[in-house]
Amino acid sequence: MASKAREEKERQILDGAITVFARSGYHKSSIAAIAREAGLAAGTIYLYFRQxxxxxxxxxxxxxxxxxxxxxxxxxxxxxxxxxxxxxxxxxxxxxxxxxxxxxxxxxxxxxxxxxxxxxxxxxxxxxxxxxxxxxxxxxxxxxxxxxxxxxxxxxxxxxxxxxxxxxxxxxxxxxxxxxxxxxxxxxxxxxxxxxxxxxxxxx
Amino acid sequence: MASKAREEKERQILDGAITVFARSGYHKSSIAAIAREAGLAAGTIYLYFRQxxxxxxxxxxxxxxxxxxxxxxxxxxxxxxxxxxxxxxxxxxxxxxxxxxxxxxxxxxxxxxxxxxxxxxxxxxxxxxxxxxxxxxxxxxxxxxxxxxxxxxxxxxxxxxxxxxxxxxxxxxxxxxxxxxxxxxxxxxxxxxxxxxxxxxxxx
Amino acid sequence: MASKAREEKERQILDGAITVFARSGYHKSSIAAIAREAGLAAGTIYLYFRQxxxxxxxxxxxxxxxxxxxxxxxxxxxxxxxxxxxxxxxxxxxxxxxxxxxxxxxxxxxxxxxxxxxxxxxxxxxxxxxxxxxxxxxxxxxxxxxxxxxxxxxxxxxxxxxxxxxxxxxxxxxxxxxxxxxxxxxxxxxxxxxxxxxxxxxxx
Amino acid sequence: MASKAREEKERQILDGAITVFARSGYHKSSIAAIAREAGLAAGTIYLYFRQxxxxxxxxxxxxxxxxxxxxxxxxxxxxxxxxxxxxxxxxxxxxxxxxxxxxxxxxxxxxxxxxxxxxxxxxxxxxxxxxxxxxxxxxxxxxxxxxxxxxxxxxxxxxxxxxxxxxxxxxxxxxxxxxxxxxxxxxxxxxxxxxxxxxxxxxx
DNA sequence: TATGAATGAGCCTTCATTCAT
DNA sequence: GATGAATGAAGGCTCATTCAT
CATH class of the missing domain: 1.10.357.10 (Tetracycline Repressor, domain 2)
Known part of the structure; x- marks a missing residue:
C-alpha cells in the first residue's frame, strides 16, 4: 500500500518535531529546524502536513x-x-x-x-x-x-x-x-x- | 524605591496584558494590542518592562x-x-x-x-x-x-x-x-x- | 519532426492551461493545477515545455x-x-x-x-x-x-x-x-x- | 494636520513602487525592492499599505x-x-x-x-x-x-x-x-x- | 515621561523545477 | 515516456524593540 511509505515519512517528521519541540518549545521551533532534524527539506514537510x-x-x-x-x-x-x-x-x-x-x-x-x-x-x-x-x-x-x-x-x-x-x-x-x-x-x-x-x- | 505612580502604571499595563492574553493567548498578543488595551502607546510599555x-x-x-x-x-x-x-x-x-x-x-x-x-x-x-x-x-x-x-x-x-x-x-x-x-x-x-x-x- | 503524438499532448496541456489561466490568472496558476486539469503529472509538463x-x-x-x-x-x-x-x-x-x-x-x-x-x-x-x-x-x-x-x-x-x-x-x-x-x-x-x-x- | 506627513510618505512609497514596477513588473517586484527604492525599511511600507x-x-x-x-x-x-x-x-x-x-x-x-x-x-x-x-x-x-x-x-x-x-x-x-x-x-x-x-x- | 514612527530580523509557506524510479 | 516525491529559493508579512521628538 502506498500509504505505508507515507505513514513512515510522517512518523519521521513527527519524530523530528518531537526532538525540536522538546528542545525549544513549539513557538520557537521553526519548520526549517524540524526539517533539518528529520533530514528533509523544509518544503517536504508541507507534502505531509498542511501547516x-x-x-x-x-x-x-x-x-x-x-x-x-x-x-x-x-x-x-x-x-x-x-x-x-x-x-x-x-x-x-x-x-x-x-x-x-x-x-x-x-x-x-x-x-x-x-x-x-x-x-x-x-x-x-x-x-x-x-x-x-x-x-x-x-x-x-x-x-x-x-x-x-x-x-x-x-x-x-x-x-x-x-x-x-x-x-x-x-x-x-x-x-x-x-x-x-x-x-x-x-x-x-x-x-x-x-x-x-x-x-x-x-x-x- | 519604585514610586507609587510607577507601580500604578505597571498595574495598568499588567491589567491590559491579562485582558489581551486571556483573549488571544500570549504568543498571539502583540505589545501594540496590550498598549491599546491599557490606553498607552506601545513604546511606553518599554519604560516599565524590558521585554x-x-x-x-x-x-x-x-x-x-x-x-x-x-x-x-x-x-x-x-x-x-x-x-x-x-x-x-x-x-x-x-x-x-x-x-x-x-x-x-x-x-x-x-x-x-x-x-x-x-x-x-x-x-x-x-x-x-x-x-x-x-x-x-x-x-x-x-x-x-x-x-x-x-x-x-x-x-x-x-x-x-x-x-x-x-x-x-x-x-x-x-x-x-x-x-x-x-x-x-x-x-x-x-x-x-x-x-x-x-x-x-x-x-x- | 515533432511527432503527431507529441503535438497532441502539447495541445492537451495547453488546453488545460487555458482553463486554469482563465480561472485563476497566469501568476496564480500552478503547474500542478494545469497538470491536474490536463490529466497528467506535473513532471510530464516539463517533457513538453521547458518553463x-x-x-x-x-x-x-x-x-x-x-x-x-x-x-x-x-x-x-x-x-x-x-x-x-x-x-x-x-x-x-x-x-x-x-x-x-x-x-x-x-x-x-x-x-x-x-x-x-x-x-x-x-x-x-x-x-x-x-x-x-x-x-x-x-x-x-x-x-x-x-x-x-x-x-x-x-x-x-x-x-x-x-x-x-x-x-x-x-x-x-x-x-x-x-x-x-x-x-x-x-x-x-x-x-x-x-x-x-x-x-x-x-x-x- | 498629521495626515499631511502621512500622505507625503505614501506618495514617497508609491513613487518608489512606480519605479520598481516599471522596471520589473508587479509580480517580480518585491516589497523589499520598493522599500529600498523609497529609502525605507521593508516593514515601513506596511505602516502605510496593508498589502x-x-x-x-x-x-x-x-x-x-x-x-x-x-x-x-x-x-x-x-x-x-x-x-x-x-x-x-x-x-x-x-x-x-x-x-x-x-x-x-x-x-x-x-x-x-x-x-x-x-x-x-x-x-x-x-x-x-x-x-x-x-x-x-x-x-x-x-x-x-x-x-x-x-x-x-x-x-x-x-x-x-x-x-x-x-x-x-x-x-x-x-x-x-x-x-x-x-x-x-x-x-x-x-x-x-x-x-x-x-x-x-x-x-x- | 510619553509617544508612535521606523526598523529589520525572522518565519511560514508556495511552487517551479528536478530526478530517481 | 510518465510519474510525483523532493527540493530549496524566494518573498510577503508580523511584530518586538528602539529612538528621535
Missing part, C-alpha cells in the same frame, strides 16, 4: 491515540476496579517514562496553543477522559466506590494528579524513576476515591 | 505573589491541619473564581513558555509549593497523616488536582461555581492524605 | 498563429479594401466569441508578462499587425483611403478598438453577442479611416 | 483619480463637443507623456491582476468611462453625432484607440512624442463618431 499547527495536532493524535488503542482494551480487560485504576496509573506513567522528549512536548509545550490546535487535540483527550470516567462508573456500579463521590470531580483529581506528576518529572533536570511512584500514588488515589478493594501491588 | 516576556513574569509574580502575601499568614494562623487544607483548597478556588481572565492566563496561556519566563515564574511557584509542603510536614509532625505518605507526592496530587479543576473551569464555555467544589474536593483530598481530623464544612 | 513561461508563449503562438494561418489568406483573397476590413473585424470577434476562456487569457491574463514572454509573443502579434498594415497600404494604393491618414496610427486605432471591445466582453459577467457588433463597429471604423467604398453588411 | 496589492490599487486611485479631479471639470467647462473630444485626447496623451514609468505601469503591468486589485481599480476606471460617456451623450443631445451611433461602442473605440496608442508608446524603446499624435488622432476619431463640428487644431 505547522497540524504537526502538533498529529503528534497528539498519533501518540496519545496509539496509546489509547493499545491500553484501552487492556484496561477494560481487567474487571477489578482497583486493578484497573492501578493499571491506569501504571500505564500512564510508563508511557511517558519511555520517551522524555515526548513527555516534555505533551506536558509543557502543548499547553499554550491556538484554538485550532486545541480543537484537534480535544477529541483524543476526551477519549482518555472517557476511559477514566468509564472505570469510575463501573466501580460505582459494583459498589466499590464512596457513593457520595462526584465522579467528574474524581476524574479531575485523578487526571490532575497524574498530569502534575508527569509534568514535574518532565521539567526536572535530574531524571528519576516515574514508575517507582506507581504504588505510592495508587495508595493515595485509591484512598481518595474511597475504593474498597485493594490491588495487588505487584505488577499486573 | 514582552517580563510582562508575563511580572504578572505571575505580582498576582500569585500578592495572593501568597495575603493567604500564607492566614493559612498558618490556623493550626488544625484539616482546616488548613480545607482553606488551601478554598482560597485557591476562590482566587481564580474572582477573575476568569486571570484564570485563563494562568492556567492556559502561561504554560508553554520560554526558559527565561520559567525562571522568573519558578520562585513564586516554589513559594506556593512550600506553603503546601509546610502544611503537610506540620500535619505529619502532629501525627494526623498517614505515616507512610510520600509528602512530595502528596503535594503533587494536591496541587495537580486543584490545577486541573481550575484549568477545566477556565476552559469551559459555561461558567459554573468553583467554590461549590470546595467541600467535595476537600473530602476527596483529605481522604487521599489519610487525614485523621475533619474540617468543619461550613466556611472558615 | 511555465513557455506555456503562455506557446499558447499565443499556437492559437494566434493558427488563426493567422487560416485567416490571413482568406483576408487577402478579397480585393475590396472595405470588405477586407469588415472581414478583419468579423474574424477577430468571431475568433474570441468561440472560446471565452481563450479570450480571458488573451485579453486579461496575458497582459502583465515578463520580457521573456513578451519576446515570444511579439513576433506573432507583429504578424497580425502586418496583416492590418498590409490591408491599409493596399487600400491607400487603391485610393480608397483618406490620403492624409497616418497608417500606423490608423492601425493602432483599429487594433485598439477591437482589443478593447473584446476585453470588455471577456471581463463581463453577462455573456452577450460579440458578432452583433460587427456591423456597427465596421461603420465606425470605416468612417474613421475615410474608406470610400462600403462593404455589404450581410455576412461575407 | 502589496494595495500599492497598485492606491497607485491607480491616486494618479488616475487626481487626473480626473483636475481634468473632468476642465473638459466639462468646454461646451463644444468637438473641442471636448479633442481635449480628451490631448489630456490623455499629455498625462502619460509626462511620466513614462507611470505609463508602463498603467499600460503594461497593471493588466493581469487579481480580482481584488481589479475591484479597487474598477471604480476609477468607470469614472473615466463616465466622463467619455457624458461627452458623447451630450454631443448626441446637441445633434452633433451620427444619430445611429451606438454610444457604448463608440466609447470603447475611443478608449481602445487611446489605450493602444499609449501602450505601444510605453513599450517602445525609442521615445517619440505622444502629443504629436493628438491632431491626427482627433481627425480619425471625430470622423469615426460622425462629429459635425470641427475643433480648431491649435491647442485649446
Amino acid at each position: 505547522k499547527e497540524d504537526l502538533i495536532i498529529a503528534l497528539f493524535q498519533r501518540y496519545l491515540g496509539d496509546y489509547l488503542d493499545e491500553y484501552e482494551p487492556r484496561i477494560h480487560a481487567e474487571v477489578d476496579p482497583a486493578v484497573r485504576i492501578r493499571n491506569l496509573i501504571r500505564y500512564h506513567l510508563a508511557f511517558f517514562e519511555t520517551d522524555h522528549d515526548l513527555a516534555k512536548v505533551f506536558q509543557i509545550h502543548l499547553r499554550e496553543v491556538s484554538p485550532l490546535i486545541r480543537e484537534g487535540i480535544t477529541p483524543v483527550l476526551v477519549r482518555y477522559f472517557d476511559v477514566i470516567d468509564h472505570i469510575l462508573q463501573d466501580a460505582r456500579a459494583r459498589g466499590e466506590l464512596d457513593p457520595e463521590l462526584d465522579l467528574r470531580l474524581a476524574r479531575k483529581v485523578l487526571f490532575g494528579a497524574l498530569d502534575e506528576i508527569v509534568t514535574s518529572w518532565a521539567r526536572a533536570e535530574h531524571r528519576y524513576s516515574l514508575l517507582a511512584q506507581v504504588d505510592p500514588l495508587y495508595r493515595i488515589l485509591s484512598r481518595a476515591l474511597g475504593l474498597k478493594g485493594e490491588a495487588e501491588c505487584a505488577t499486573g | 514582552k516576556e517580563d510582562l508575563i513574569i511580572a504578572l505571575f509574580q505580582r498576582y500569585l505573589g500578592d495572593y501568597l502575601d495575603e493567604y500564607e499568614p492566614r493559612i498558618h494562623a490556623e493550626v488544625d491541619p484539616a482546616v488548613r487544607i480545607r482553606n488551601l483548597i478554598r482560597y485557591h478556588l476562590a482566587f481564580f473564581e474572582t477573575d476568569h481572565d486571570l484564570a485563563k492566563v494562568f492556567q492556559i496561556h502561561l504554560r508553554e513558555v520560554s526558559p527565561l519566563i520559567r525562571e522568573g515564574i519558578t520562585p513564586v511557584l516554589v513559594r506556593y509549593f512550600d506553603v503546601i509542603d509546610h502544611i503537610l510536614q506540620d500535619a505529619r509532625a502532629r501525627g494526623e497523616l498517614d505515616p507512610e505518605l510520600d509528602l512530595r507526592l502528596a503535594r503533587k496530587v494536591l496541587f495537580g488536582a486543584l490545577d486541573e479543576i481550575v484549568t477545566s473551569w477556565a476552559r469551559a464555555e459555561h461558567r459554573y461555581s468553583l467554590l461549590a467544589q470546595v467541600d467535595p474536593l476537600y473530602r476527596i483530598l483529605s481522604r487521599a492524605l489519610g487525614l485523621k481530623g475533619e474540617a468543619e464544612c461550613a466556611t472558615g | 511555465k513561461e513557455d506555456l503562455i508563449i506557446a499558447l499565443f503562438q499556437r492559437y494566434l498563429g493558427d488563426y493567422l494561418d487560416e485567416y490571413e489568406p482568406r483576408i487577402h483573397a478579397e480585393v475590396d479594401p472595405a470588405v477586407r476590413i469588415r472581414n478583419l473585424i468579423r474574424y477577430h470577434l468571431a475568433f474570441f466569441e468561440t472560446d471565452h476562456d481563450l479570450a480571458k487569457v488573451f485579453q486579461i491574463h496575458l497582459r502583465e508578462v515578463s520580457p521573456l514572454i513578451r519576446e515570444g509573443i511579439t513576433p506573432v502579434l507583429v504578424r497580425y499587425f502586418d496583416v492590418i498594415d498590409h490591408i491599409l497600404q493596399d487600400a491607400r494604393a487603391r485610393g480608397e483611403l483618406d490620403p492624409e491618414l497616418d497608417l500606423r496610427l490608423a492601425r493602432k486605432v483599429l487594433f485598439g478598438a477591437l482589443d478593447e471591445i473584446v476585453t470588455s466582453w471577456a471581463r463581463a459577467e453577462h455573456r452577450y453577442s460579440l458578432l452583433a457588433q460587427v456591423d456597427p463597429l465596421y461603420r465606425i471604423l470605416s468612417r474613421a479611416l475615410g474608406l470610400k467604398g462600403e462593404a455589404e453588411c450581410a455576412t461575407g | 502589496k496589492e494595495d500599492l497598485i490599487i492606491a497607485l491607480f486611485q491616486r494618479y488616475l483619480g487626481d487626473y480626473l479631479d483636475e481634468y473632468e471639470p476642465r473638459i466639462h467647462a468646454e461646451v463644444d463637443p468637438a473641442v471636448r473630444i479633442r481635449n480628451l485626447i490631448r489630456y490623455h496623451l499629455a498625462f502619460f507623456e509626462t511620466d513614462h514609468d507611470l505609463a508602463k505601469v498603467f499600460q503594461i503591468h497593471l493588466r493581469e491582476v487579481s480580482p481584488l486589485i481589479r475591484e479597487g481599480i474598477t471604480p476609477v476606471l468607470v469614472r473615466y468611462f463616465d466622463v467619455i460617456d457624458h461627452i458623447l451623450q451630450d454631443a448626441r443631445a446637441r445633434g452633433e453625432l451620427d444619430p445611429e451611433l451606438d454610444l457604448r461602442l463608440a466609447r470603447k473605440v475611443l478608449f481602445g484607440a487611446l489605450d493602444e496608442i499609449v501602450t505601444s508608446w510605453a513599450r517602445a524603446e525609442h521615445r517619440y512624442s505622444l502629443l504629436a499624435q493628438v491632431d491626427p488622432l482627433y481627425r480619425i476619431l471625430s470622423r469615426a463618431l460622425g462629429l459635425k463640428g470641427e475643433a480648431e487644431c491649435a491647442t485649446g
Whole structure:
C-alpha cells in the first residue's frame, strides 16, 4: 500500500518535531529546524502536513491515540476496579517514562496553543477522559466506590494528579524513576476515591 | 524605591496584558494590542518592562505573589491541619473564581513558555509549593497523616488536582461555581492524605 | 519532426492551461493545477515545455498563429479594401466569441508578462499587425483611403478598438453577442479611416 | 494636520513602487525592492499599505483619480463637443507623456491582476468611462453625432484607440512624442463618431 | 515621561523545477 | 515516456524593540 511509505515519512517528521519541540518549545521551533532534524527539506514537510499547527495536532493524535488503542482494551480487560485504576496509573506513567522528549512536548509545550490546535487535540483527550470516567462508573456500579463521590470531580483529581506528576518529572533536570511512584500514588488515589478493594501491588 | 505612580502604571499595563492574553493567548498578543488595551502607546510599555516576556513574569509574580502575601499568614494562623487544607483548597478556588481572565492566563496561556519566563515564574511557584509542603510536614509532625505518605507526592496530587479543576473551569464555555467544589474536593483530598481530623464544612 | 503524438499532448496541456489561466490568472496558476486539469503529472509538463513561461508563449503562438494561418489568406483573397476590413473585424470577434476562456487569457491574463514572454509573443502579434498594415497600404494604393491618414496610427486605432471591445466582453459577467457588433463597429471604423467604398453588411 | 506627513510618505512609497514596477513588473517586484527604492525599511511600507496589492490599487486611485479631479471639470467647462473630444485626447496623451514609468505601469503591468486589485481599480476606471460617456451623450443631445451611433461602442473605440496608442508608446524603446499624435488622432476619431463640428487644431 | 514612527530580523509557506524510479 | 516525491529559493508579512521628538 502506498500509504505505508507515507505513514513512515510522517512518523519521521513527527519524530523530528518531537526532538525540536522538546528542545525549544513549539513557538520557537521553526519548520526549517524540524526539517533539518528529520533530514528533509523544509518544503517536504508541507507534502505531509498542511501547516505547522497540524504537526502538533498529529503528534497528539498519533501518540496519545496509539496509546489509547493499545491500553484501552487492556484496561477494560481487567474487571477489578482497583486493578484497573492501578493499571491506569501504571500505564500512564510508563508511557511517558519511555520517551522524555515526548513527555516534555505533551506536558509543557502543548499547553499554550491556538484554538485550532486545541480543537484537534480535544477529541483524543476526551477519549482518555472517557476511559477514566468509564472505570469510575463501573466501580460505582459494583459498589466499590464512596457513593457520595462526584465522579467528574474524581476524574479531575485523578487526571490532575497524574498530569502534575508527569509534568514535574518532565521539567526536572535530574531524571528519576516515574514508575517507582506507581504504588505510592495508587495508595493515595485509591484512598481518595474511597475504593474498597485493594490491588495487588505487584505488577499486573 | 519604585514610586507609587510607577507601580500604578505597571498595574495598568499588567491589567491590559491579562485582558489581551486571556483573549488571544500570549504568543498571539502583540505589545501594540496590550498598549491599546491599557490606553498607552506601545513604546511606553518599554519604560516599565524590558521585554514582552517580563510582562508575563511580572504578572505571575505580582498576582500569585500578592495572593501568597495575603493567604500564607492566614493559612498558618490556623493550626488544625484539616482546616488548613480545607482553606488551601478554598482560597485557591476562590482566587481564580474572582477573575476568569486571570484564570485563563494562568492556567492556559502561561504554560508553554520560554526558559527565561520559567525562571522568573519558578520562585513564586516554589513559594506556593512550600506553603503546601509546610502544611503537610506540620500535619505529619502532629501525627494526623498517614505515616507512610510520600509528602512530595502528596503535594503533587494536591496541587495537580486543584490545577486541573481550575484549568477545566477556565476552559469551559459555561461558567459554573468553583467554590461549590470546595467541600467535595476537600473530602476527596483529605481522604487521599489519610487525614485523621475533619474540617468543619461550613466556611472558615 | 515533432511527432503527431507529441503535438497532441502539447495541445492537451495547453488546453488545460487555458482553463486554469482563465480561472485563476497566469501568476496564480500552478503547474500542478494545469497538470491536474490536463490529466497528467506535473513532471510530464516539463517533457513538453521547458518553463511555465513557455506555456503562455506557446499558447499565443499556437492559437494566434493558427488563426493567422487560416485567416490571413482568406483576408487577402478579397480585393475590396472595405470588405477586407469588415472581414478583419468579423474574424477577430468571431475568433474570441468561440472560446471565452481563450479570450480571458488573451485579453486579461496575458497582459502583465515578463520580457521573456513578451519576446515570444511579439513576433506573432507583429504578424497580425502586418496583416492590418498590409490591408491599409493596399487600400491607400487603391485610393480608397483618406490620403492624409497616418497608417500606423490608423492601425493602432483599429487594433485598439477591437482589443478593447473584446476585453470588455471577456471581463463581463453577462455573456452577450460579440458578432452583433460587427456591423456597427465596421461603420465606425470605416468612417474613421475615410474608406470610400462600403462593404455589404450581410455576412461575407 | 498629521495626515499631511502621512500622505507625503505614501506618495514617497508609491513613487518608489512606480519605479520598481516599471522596471520589473508587479509580480517580480518585491516589497523589499520598493522599500529600498523609497529609502525605507521593508516593514515601513506596511505602516502605510496593508498589502502589496494595495500599492497598485492606491497607485491607480491616486494618479488616475487626481487626473480626473483636475481634468473632468476642465473638459466639462468646454461646451463644444468637438473641442471636448479633442481635449480628451490631448489630456490623455499629455498625462502619460509626462511620466513614462507611470505609463508602463498603467499600460503594461497593471493588466493581469487579481480580482481584488481589479475591484479597487474598477471604480476609477468607470469614472473615466463616465466622463467619455457624458461627452458623447451630450454631443448626441446637441445633434452633433451620427444619430445611429451606438454610444457604448463608440466609447470603447475611443478608449481602445487611446489605450493602444499609449501602450505601444510605453513599450517602445525609442521615445517619440505622444502629443504629436493628438491632431491626427482627433481627425480619425471625430470622423469615426460622425462629429459635425470641427475643433480648431491649435491647442485649446 | 510619553509617544508612535521606523526598523529589520525572522518565519511560514508556495511552487517551479528536478530526478530517481 | 510518465510519474510525483523532493527540493530549496524566494518573498510577503508580523511584530518586538528602539529612538528621535
